[in-house]
Amino acid sequence: MTLRRAVPWVLAACVLAYVALAAGPWRERVWRSEGARDFASFYYATQAAADGANPYDDRVLDRLARQDGTRRSVHPFFYPPPFLLVFAWVLPLSLETAFRAWFVADHLFLLAVLLALWRWHPRPAIALFLGLAAVTFTPIADNDWMGQVNLFVLAFVVLGLLAVERNREVLGGSLLGAACMLKMSPALLVAWWLLHGRWRAVGTAVITALLLSIFTLPLLDIGYQWEFYSKILPGFAAGHYHGLTVSIGLPTNHSIASLLHELFPGTRVALSDTARFFSSLIALALLAGTAWAFRRRPPDALAALCQAGTVVVLLLVLPVYTYEHHMVWMLVPYTAAFAAAVEGRLGRVALATLVLAYAVQALPLDWLKAAYRSLDALGSARDPVYYLLREAKFVAALWAGAASAIAAGRAYRVVDRRA
Numbered sequence: 001m002t003l004r005r006a007v008p009w010v011l012a013a014c015v016l017a018y019v020a021l022a023a024g025p026w027r028e029r030v031w032r033s034e035g036a037r038d039f040a041s042f043y044y045a046t047q048a049a050a051d052g053a054n055p056y057d058d059r060v061l062d063r064l065a066r067q068d069g070t071r072r073s074v075h076p077f078f079y080p081p082p083f084l085l086v087f088a089w090v091l092p093l094s095l096e097t098a099f100r101a102w103f104v105a106d107h108l109f110l111l112a113v114l115l116a117l118w119r120w121h122p123r124p125a126i127a128l129f130l131g132l133a134a135v136t137f138t139p140i141a142d143n144d145w146m147g148q149v150n151l152f153v154l155a156f157v158v159l160g161l162l163a164v165e166r167n168r169e170v171l172g173g174s175l176l177g178a179a180c181m182l183k184m185s186p187a188l189l190v191a192w193w194l195l196h197g198r199w200r201a202v203g204t205a206v207i208t209a210l211l212l213s214i215f216t217l218p219l220l221d222i223g224y225q226w227e228f229y230s231k232i233l234p235g236f237a238a239g240h241y242h243g244l245t246v247s248i249g250l251p252t253n254h255s256i257a258s259l260l261h262e263l264f265p266g267t268r269v270a271l272s273d274t275a276r277f278f279s280s281l282i283a284l285a286l287l288a289g290t291a292w293a294f295r296r297r298p299p300d301a302l303a304a305l306c307q308a309g310t311v312v313v314l315l316l317v318l319p320v321y322t323y324e325h326h327m328v329w330m331l332v333p334y335t336a337a338f339a340a341a342v343e344g345r346l347g348r349v350a351l352a353t354l355v356l357a358y359a360v361q362a363l364p365l366d367w368l369k370a371a372y373r374s375l376d377a378l379g380s381a382r383d384p385v386y387y388l389l390r391e392a393k394f395v396a397a398l399w400a401g402a403a404s405a406i407a408a409g410r411a412y413r414v415v416d417r418r419a
Contacts, residue, residue, distance in 0.1 A: 007124045014131035035071035036099035039147025045077035046087045049220045081225040082181035082212035109151040116158040121339045138364045139327035148325040153182045164201045173204025181212045185315040196297045254394040255322035303411030306404040309333030313401025324365045333400040340407030357396035
């Protein structure tokens with residue numbers, strides 16, 4: 001049986017497996033979850049804004065949660081103001097009902113991401129990879145369980161990038177501008193457009209962001225909106241995530257800053273001056289190098305996907321916090337790199353290492369945690385294995401980004417030979 005004939009059968013099996021997982025263990029984990037995990041922050045921030053209170057005040061969110069009897073405290077809210085406008089649908093719902101509804105919606109967001117990636121490079125092998133990824137890539141389930149917004153934002157991003165690639169720049173700019181007002185990190189992709197002179201897309205993205213901020217004014221006044229941009233956003237670079245008490249040094253933090261925090265310790269929740277300096281230096285070097293490598297417009301759609309995949313890896317590893325639920329964004333660079341390998345833009349060795357990297361990235365987080373605990377009995381002798389396990393997903397992400405960048409560079413030679 002040829003690959004083309006086998007793909008429909010494999011995809012059908014993937015759909016059945018996905019439905020079984022989503023309706024079974026994934027749903028049960030969400031239904032059993034107490035306090036709605038990270039989703040509670042979004043929920044109570046929206047409730048606070050609707051009450052005329054400050055959603056960026058941790059004490060307000062904690063008080064609302066205690067009044068509901070759902071939890072004693074809530075993670076601080078540090079998303080752009082228009083995020084609250086998009087989440088206004090939660091206002092008439094209880095926390096539990098809204099959390100479960102979000103879990104259901106997440107499957108639609110994932111479907112949108114997968115379909116957009118396939119439409120970008122519609123090949124049987126890519127359909128096969130995306131189908132398998134839906135049931136094996138464990139950050140997807142982690143994102144669902146945490147009640148996070150990564151798939152939601154990623155759907156806007158991938159659809160927006162694809163629209164611009166199809167020369168629908170107003171539509172694409174609007175979608176990516178909306179994504180930037182849900183999370184700030186997609187702004188790096190707007191800068192990528194700017195590098196290539198996609199002026200209409202960039203202008204539309206900026207206008208969309210401004211309009212969404214204006215539309216949010218009835219829900220959140222200008223003073224509270226300004227607090228985000230003047231106080232909260234500048235603190236991200238130092239690891240001051242508006243009072244977030246999660247340790248930067250957690251083994252499951254897959255960022256460059258986490259590594260530097262290990263080498264040059266600061267406080268539990270803030271980088272030292274040395275770590276912050278080197279983090280900024282590395283970020284500038286990576287951004288400058290990527291901008292130079294991608295200074296020309298990609299010669300075809302696959303090269304554009306590879307460039308976008310590289311930029312996505314940067315927007316993941318450069319912030320201070322990069323947790324498992326963030327890794328759903330890696331669907332973009334892995335799709336790009338595997339597509340490039342299928343088209344002969346990466347060699348067999350690169351393909352084999354990509355498969356290994358994907359396997360590491362897809363590894364259940366609980367397995368790694370169990371491995372960390374099993375090493376404690378070794379004492380100081382555990383360190384080499386511990387750090388190998390701890391940084392495995394980080395290294396895998398870097399390699400997927402590097403492979404995408406290599407494939408993007410080789411695209412110019414491929415197109416020149418065809419010409």
